[in-house]
Amino acid sequence: MKAEDIAKVLKAKKLSLSGEYALDKEYSMVFATDLMSDALAMIQKAPEETVLLTGLCNAQSLRTAQMLDLELVVIVRGKELNEEVVRMGSDLGISILATPFTMYEACGILYREGMRSVS
Amino acid sequence: MSVIYQKTYNVEKDDYANAGLVSSLIKQSLRTIGVSSAVSRRVAVAVYEAEINMIIHAYGGTITLEISDDGAIRLIASDLGPGIPDIQKALTPGFSTASKKAMELGFGAGMGLPNIKRNADEFHIESSPAGTVLDLKFQERE
Structure with missing residues (x-):
């Protein structure tokens, strides 16, 4: 599923995009x-294909993504990220989306769209 | 076998604002040196957990990265106490003594030491009230 489509189905704000083609990434x-x-x-496995969904909106969600080589973090429950954290995402090349849905709803929507759990 | 690269970083007690910075620098060094993404990811996860543990539980300490000419990577995380009273318990997935502050950071799941052990190829830990020393080795896995 493309990042663009993930953002669309989750009605997400695009807080940070890692480069010109970030939304085309699958x-x-x-x-x-x-x-x-x-x-x-x-x-x-396959961190480049894995999305981290979290309600943790401090720098550690991005640090975790950095350590794991993840490229997309989705913040749930309509939480706001402060500018410093968003900037860290840009610096680290990690795209950040923010969805108003709860974790449960966001997982349900992505599962329905064919996204699966890490194995 | 001889050490061709060595760098030591300080980690301060309760320095929540910079939590993960040392791990980030170590990960960047490994990638710059040309360590594979699979190995640098395992090192990064282990050092990040060690750094968070040091900030949350210890009175500060140091993390040293060493790389040998045969490609082996060694991490030594050494803190100033107060020590781990029961290492076996601390190695049990889910066991946690983390504070509310640690929980706010997104830690305290009781997976820190188990994650470190799983990612390292060699894992040694010694602990006393004077401090805990984690000595970890990593290499390419076939």
Whole structure:
């Protein structure tokens, strides 16, 4: 699923895009958590195809994405990110979307669209 | 085998604002040196968990990155205490003594040491009230 389509179905704001072609990038898997160590434990394969869904809106969600080589983070529950965190996303080459949906709703929508869990 | 690169970073107690910065610098160094993405990702996850642990639980410490001429990567995370009372418990997935502040950072899942152990090819830990030393080695896996 293209990042553009993920943003569309999640009615998401595009807070940071990592380069000109960020919205054309394809993703196939999702891991959803507010606990970063769980993300660090569970995301082991194909990070470039994996989206991190989280309600954690501080720098650590981006640091976690950086360590794992993830390229797309979706912030759920309509939370705002401060400018410094958004800038960090740009600096690290990580795209950030923000959706008004809850974690449960966002997962349901992406599952219906064919996105699957990390294996 | 001889060490061809070595750098030590300080980690301060309760320095939540910079949490992950040392790990970020180490990861960037590994990629610059030309370490594969698979290995640098494993090192990054381990060092990030170690750095967060040090900020949350310890009185500060240092993290040293060493690279040998045979490509082996060694990380030594050494803190100033107060030590881990029961290492076996701390290695149990889900066991956590993390504070509310750690939870706010998105940590405290009880996966820190288990994540470090899983990502390292060699894992040694020693702990006393004077401090904890984690000695980790990484290499390319076939």
